[in-house]
Amino acid sequence: MAMESTEIEQMIKEALPDAQIVIEDLRGDGDHYAARIVSSAFEGKSRVQQHQIVYAALKGKMGGQLHALALTTEAPANT
Amino acid sequence: MSDNPTFDRITEEINDTDVVLFMKGTPMFPQCGFSAAVVGALSQMQVKFKGVNVLEDMEMREGIKAFSDWPTIPQMYIKGEFVGGCDIIKEMYEAGELQQMFDDKGIDYVS
Numbered sequence: 323m324a325m326e327s328t329e330i331e332q333m334i335k336e337a338l339p340d341a342q343i344v345i346e347d348l349r350g351d352g353d354h355y356a357a358r359i360v361s362s363a364f365e366g367k368s369r370v371q372q373h374q375i376v377y378a379a380l381k382g383k384m385g386g387q388l389h390a391l392a393l394t395t396e397a398p399a400n401t
Numbered sequence: 402m403s404d405n406p407t408f409d410r411i412t413e414e415i416n417d418t419d420v421v422l423f424m425k426g427t428p429m430f431p432q433c434g435f436s437a438a439v440v441g442a443l444s445q446m447q448v449k450f451k452g453v454n455v456l457e458d459m460e461m462r463e464g465i466k467a468f469s470d471w472p473t474i475p476q477m478y479i480k481g482e483f484v485g486g487c488d489i490i491k492e493m494y495e496a497g498e499l500q501q502m503f504d505d506k507g508i509d510y511v512s
Contacts, residue, residue: 369485369489369492369493370471370483370484370485370489373471373485373486373488373489374470374471377471377472382472384472384473385466385472385473386472390435392487392488393488394488394492
């Protein structure tokens, strides 16, 4: 049931090519991850919408094959 | 009314009660760490809320995911509006935004 972090990263990258992604395997079991994602796609979106974008990128694996992925999403800081 | 009876039940729940948490287990006995974390935050804030145990109701368990377009449980609604899952609630709680939202919306606290 587990998923490799590289696979998660790849799926997110496919949907959000500009995304900067840091994934942490929280328990080392390939089943509980935390991801921090920065992408311009999140600009002007609510937190709920930002997470929905990521869930859509994961094409239904979230809540199924992927048991736990704690998300922190953010638009790039204006410099 | 929609043609989906589960959606109608969900609509009724979130319109009847200001703060509704769709969760695994009950507020007294959460059966999942993520649900427990949210219950912990809400209890800490002494806000009145209703827990809907999706483990007792398979239609509700799948229905709420489709209704909110959100793949995981728990899910919190405030005055009929979907606020988020565990990560968002935790983030808002830690930033003090959740308290602000409860105050802004005039949510009742446990007296």
